[in-house]
Amino acid sequence: RPFANAMALVDVIALPMMxxxxxxxxxxxxxxxxxxxxxxxxxAIFSARALKVAERTLGLLSxxxxxxxxxxxxxxxxxxxxxxxxxxxxxxxxxxFVGNGSDHHRPGNPISSELTRRxxxxxxxxxxxxxRERFTCALKDKCGLGSALVVPLRLDNEVVxxxxxxxxxxxxxxxxxxxxxxxxxxxxxxxxxxxxxxxQKNLLIKSExxxxxxxxNPHFLFNAINTIVAVLRKDTERxxxxxxxxxxxxxKNLKRSEDLATLEEELDHVRSYLKIERARFEDRxxxxxxxxxxxx
Numbered sequence: 001r002p003f004a005n006a007m008a009l010v011d012v013i014a015l016p017m018m019x020x021x022x023x024x025x026x027x028x029x030x031x032x033x034x035x036x037x038x039x040x041x042x043x044a045i046f047s048a049r050a051l052k053v054a055e056r057t058l059g060l061l062s063x064x065x066x067x068x069x070x071x072x073x074x075x076x077x078x079x080x081x082x083x084x085x086x087x088x089x090x091x092x093x094x095x096x097f098v099g100n101g102s103d104h105h106r107p108g109n110p111i112s113s114e115l116t117r118r119x120x121x122x123x124x125x126x127x128x129x130x131x132r133e134r135f136t137c138a139l140k141d142k143c144g145l146g147s148a149l150v151v152p153l154r155l156d157n158e159v160v161x162x163x164x165x166x167x168x169x170x171x172x173x174x175x176x177x178x179x180x181x182x183x184x185x186x187x188x189x190x191x192x193x194x195x196x197x198x199x200q201k202n203l204l205i206k207s208e209x210x211x212x213x214x215x216x217n218p219h220f221l222f223n224a225i226n227t228i229v230a231v232l233r234k235d236t237e238r239x240x241x242x243x244x245x246x247x248x249x250x251x252k253n254l255k256r257s258e259d260l261a262t263l264e265e266e267l268d269h270v271r272s273y274l275k276i277e278r279a280r281f282e283d284r285x286x287x288x289x290x291x292x293x294x295x296x
Contacts, residue, residue, distance in 0.1 A: 053080045085098065100144050101145050104137075264296035
């Protein structure tokens with residue numbers, strides 16, 4: 001009331017209101033659509049990076065923390081995440097550092113960061129985003145790093161080291177890189193666990209082989225000596241040759257300390273063994289050998 005004034009007002013604002021409401025609704029739908037595209041885009045980037053890191057680090061920890069492994073790992077993570085710096089530590093010292101601050105964060109130095117010590121002590125991810133909690137370098141007052149993510153590396157739920165991602169003071173630490181860093185640490189922890197399992201399995205196999213050798217050697221030695229004694233009555237020269245082959249077999253068994261041997265060494269070993277076996281079985285044992293000189 002008065003009605004006339006209300007009608008006059010509606011005449012003035014009706015078209016702008018309808019236009020504004022329509023434009024607002026269209027803008028709202030556009031924002032939702034753009035946000036979905038952004039999530040899809042970041043999801044694709046995250047998946048691609050995660051797969052790339054997994055591909056490049058696959059098998060890198062198959063032998064545990066070899067001397068060159070941490071530096072190689074740090075370089076891969078630094079390249080794929082694009083963060084300011086990456087460090088890898090064990091429980092006591094820095095094993096590798098790549099990126100900003102490498103002039104004073106050096107491999108071999110003892111762990112100086114309280115964030116890292118907390119992550120190891122409490123067995124949990126420590127995140128200093130640079131806003132609510134800042135990363136403070138204990139080595140240099142003017143260090144350019146301002147935020148950090150410290151993720152424990154675990155083996156059977158025991159912390160054996162950490163992976164640390166840093167960003168400079170002028171750059172925000174992206175949630176994408178935080179999630180990626182935690183995923184990488186999980187992936188590498190699984191590789192360490194698989195490495196431990198393979199190591200224990202190999203030790204078990206070696207123990208079983210040594211046990212088999214310990215059981216076979218006395219039996220073989222007993223048969224070989226009986227054979228040489230029998231040959232000695234008829235042919236002393238052949239008996240002498242057989243003794244030389246027997247000593248060759250045991251010399252190779254005693255001296256073998258490495259896992260790998262050349263084909264030539266193996267064939268020489270087998271040749272000595274077969275010489276003794278042929279003296280036992282004579283014509284009942286037929287041996288054929290076919291090997292290329294280039295393969296020895």
